[in-house]
Amino acid sequence: MQPLPRGTRPISPALLAASLCALIIAAGAPSAGAQPAVVSTPRSLAMGGSLRAAATNASAIFLNPAGIALIQSYAVTAFYDFQVRQNGHIAHSSVVDSVASKWIKAGLYYNLLIMRPDIWDRNQQKKLTLKQDGHEVGLTLALPLGARFSLGTTVKYQFYKATIEIPNPDGEGNTEHTIDRISNIGVDVGMVVKVTTGLTFGLTAMNVVPQKSTHAPITMGMGAAYGYKTYFLASFDVVLDFTSKEKKVTPSIFGGVEVFLGGRYAVRAGAMYEGLLKATSVTGGFGYINPKAGVDVFVVQRVNGGVETRVGFAVKLFVK
Numbered sequence: 001m002q003p004l005p006r007g008t009r010p011i012s013p014a015l016l017a018a019s020l021c022a023l024i025i026a027a028g029a030p031s032a033g034a035q036p037a038v039v040s041t042p043r044s045l046a047m048g049g050s051l052r053a054a055a056t057n058a059s060a061i062f063l064n065p066a067g068i069a070l071i072q073s074y075a076v077t078a079f080y081d082f083q084v085r086q087n088g089h090i091a092h093s094s095v096v097d098s099v100a101s102k103w104i105k106a107g108l109y110y111n112l113l114i115m116r117p118d119i120w121d122r123n124q125q126k127k128l129t130l131k132q133d134g135h136e137v138g139l140t141l142a143l144p145l146g147a148r149f150s151l152g153t154t155v156k157y158q159f160y161k162a163t164i165e166i167p168n169p170d171g172e173g174n175t176e177h178t179i180d181r182i183s184n185i186g187v188d189v190g191m192v193v194k195v196t197t198g199l200t201f202g203l204t205a206m207n208v209v210p211q212k213s214t215h216a217p218i219t220m221g222m223g224a225a226y227g228y229k230t231y232f233l234a235s236f237d238v239v240l241d242f243t244s245k246e247k248k249v250t251p252s253i254f255g256g257v258e259v260f261l262g263g264r265y266a267v268r269a270g271a272m273y274e275g276l277l278k279a280t281s282v283t284g285g286f287g288y289i290n291p292k293a294g295v296d297v298f299v300v301q302r303v304n305g306g307v308e309t310r311v312g313f314a315v316k317l318f319v320k
Helices: 013-027 042-046 057-063 065-069
Strands: 074-083 088-097 107-117 118-120 126-142 149-166 173-195 199-206 218-228 232-245 248-261 265-274 279-289 293-304 309-318
Touching: 042 057, 042 074, 042 248, 042 265, 042 279, 042 293, 057 065, 057 074, 057 088, 057 107, 057 309, 065 126, 065 149, 065 173, 065 199, 065 309, 173 279, 265 293, 279 309
Parallel strands: none
Antiparallel strands: 074 088, 074 309, 088 107, 107 126, 118 126, 126 149, 149 173, 173 199, 199 218, 218 232, 232 248, 248 265, 265 279, 279 293, 293 309
């Protein structure tokens, strides 16, 4: 065994184990790694995290890359998502062009994630410092095959790191431990089928290049959506997580509705069950859209399986 570098204080296995247990219990995470969260656009989150069969523009980047071929538009999107309990910040910017080319629809995006949850023991004394940092940049491409079928893929670079700082036994300073890290190329694929007027089905496979991280699990998503003209949309999805739990497939369920009033005002509501966290949340939001721009706001409130509130907004510009 190599000696510890000068100035480094050893940590007893008992203290490390106890600290990790405290992290798991306090943060509500399924493992010592970072607590996963459904990352999507404000529109999707207001509808319970659904839309895998009807995602367009920025929502398609997160949910189903084939969706950017569903409508003809040139959209610039930016959004911000704040998670209260996790002290988490997610920022996104993207450009999606489904107008310039008849055959290939394309989107470019960048995501930034920063989380600094406070971890407390039963005596309300702060024991651990959890840091989560990540960014992702990617290219989404979709190919429409006729009027009813489209295929899509996203190629992305992902960087993510989660660390905890544990107080040294002598009470002087902390020692940092990395508990989750990825720096790799990821790939998502998806398809959308228009079954009949208003009814679509979507199928996705996300993070098909194994990353060995709870931040980027291999999942398969299946969704159905039904819309009546531009007045109403209902969406329901099931996502199967194959890698976050060893030798076990974890399902999650998402669903929501969207109603347009006056052709410009959207009212949204939904619910989601996150299988990995065994948590249920109710969701809602509003939107305003005109031919040149749009604004969305959302709220997600966990009602079972822990405490969390998420709020956020998006601004969209339609260039063409």
